[in-house]
Amino acid sequence: MTLKRKKIAVIGSGYTGATAAFLVAQKELGDVVLVDIPTAENPTKGKALDMWQAAPVQGYDAYITGTSNYEDTKDSDVVLITAGVARKPGMTRDDLVQINQNVMKSVSKEIATYSPNAIVIVLTNPVDAMTYTVYKETGFPKHRVIGQSGVLDTARFRAFIAEELQMSVKDVTGFVLGGHGDTMVPLTRYATVGGIPLETLIEKERLDAIVDRTRKGGAEIVNLLGNGSAYYAPAAAMVEMAEAILKDQKRVLPAIAYLEGEYGYHDLYLGVPTLLGATGIERIFELTLTEDEQQALDQSAKAVEEVKNVLK
Ligand SMILES: NC(=O)C1=CN([C@@H]2O[C@H](COP(=O)(O)OP(=O)(O)OC[C@H]3O[C@@H](n4cnc5c(N)ncnc54)[C@H](O)[C@@H]3O)[C@@H](O)[C@H]2O)C=CC1
Ligand SMILES: O=C([O-])CC(=O)C(=O)O
Numbered sequence: 001m002t003l004k005r006k007k008i009a010v011i012g013s014g015y016t017g018a019t020a021a022f023l024v025a026q027k028e029l030g031d032v033v034l035v036d037i038p039t040a041e042n043p044t045k046g047k048a049l050d051m052w053q054a055a056p057v058q059g060y061d062a063y064i065t066g067t068s069n070y071e072d073t074k075d076s077d078v079v080l081i082t083a084g085v086a087r088k089p090g091m092t093r094d095d096l097v098q099i100n101q102n103v104m105k106s107v108s109k110e111i112a113t114y115s116p117n118a119i120v121i122v123l124t125n126p127v128d129a130m131t132y133t134v135y136k137e138t139g140f141p142k143h144r145v146i147g148q149s150g151v152l153d154t155a156r157f158r159a160f161i162a163e164e165l166q167m168s169v170k171d172v173t174g175f176v177l178g179g180h181g182d183t184m185v186p187l188t189r190y191a192t193v194g195g196i197p198l199e200t201l202i203e204k205e206r207l208d209a210i211v212d213r214t215r216k217g218g219a220e221i222v223n224l225l226g227n228g229s230a231y232y233a234p235a236a237a238m239v240e241m242a243e244a245i246l247k248d249q250k251r252v253l254p255a256i257a258y259l260e261g262e263y264g265y266h267d268l269y270l271g272v273p274t275l276l277g278a279t280g281i282e283r284i285f286e287l288t289l290t291e292d293e294q295q296a297l298d299q300s301a302k303a304v305e306e307v308k309n310v311l312k
């Protein structure tokens with residue numbers, strides 16, 4: 001029997017990759033191929049086997065395999081890139097640019113060879129610049145190369161608001177614009193709780209503190225973990241994007257998209273509100289911003305541009 005399921009390759013079987021693979025399987029989005037570099041032992045194969053053995057208990061029909069051979073990823077529908085190095089306390093995401101750019105180059109070559117029609121979602125940091133690298137190196141059209149930051153940053157923002165107001169996270173909506181760094185722009189003016197404007201529910205001082213905590217959300221976890229960075233929420237964010245694409249859900253989610261004039265930026269990957277469906281990014285929403293919001297976004301875009309300019 002040949003099963004005609006979707007195929008999802010997860011490159012990098014570390015914390016975020018393994019967690020994403022498990023979520024993809026649990027959601028039955030398709031079969032998963034987990035890939036990492038070859039080593040003397042074989043933790044990638046071990047993790048995949050362990051997850052496959054959870055299938056009878058959890059009752060999911062998704063097969064998970066682990067490999068270091070890209071041939072096994074052939075004809076993947078979606079590829080999630082989590083390969084590379086994570087930061088440690090005291091480092092910024094941008095400190096990873098050189099080492100991870102090299103990883104993106106080698107991984108992109110394999111993806112272009114074995115899955116030329118795939119939609120790629122990049123997680124590896126500094127993610128705006130790494131998404132740009134994958135776009136250039138694969139030669140894929142812009143709508144098929146997408147970066148993950150906004151779903152995660154918005155999730156943090158929503159979680160902090162729900163906690164502050166003691167209201168359900170389900171009812172908190174909003175989004176974060178810009179680069180995945182300390183200059184990101186949580187748009188409080190567009191956030192609501194059950195449709196009620198957020199700015200009428202929380203006083204400005206508290207809201208400013210939540211915005212600041214959101215911007216530094218990654219570093220807060222890096223400092224708590226001590227030896228690596230967040231992985232549960234990042235993996236969940238990536239998988240939400242993959243699900244939107246694999247099921248053609250037409251979700252409106254923030255994503256790192258290639259801009260050609262939108263918001264005034266050219267030849268730049270930056271976080272903006274998008275429509276995600278079967279073909280990847282199907283639309284970019286351009287909102288009218290206040291002068292202050294545009295200024296904050298300009299600052300964030302400048303920070304991303306600076307990292308892009310050191311790419312080789
Ligand atoms: N964009 C975002 O919102 C987030 C980004 N990240 C980033 O995701 C990346 C991965 O984080 P973790 O999974 O925690 O790191 P990790 O260190 O647990 O896993 C990374 C894995 O990549 C593998 N790898 C390295 N070079 C490779 C290559 N050439 N081919 C295949 N695999 C390779 C490593 O062997 C390792 O297993 C980091 O760069 C981190 O900063 C993490 C969380 C959120
Ligand atoms: O902070 C990091 O290095 C990992 C990351 O991007 C996040 O958790 O937002």
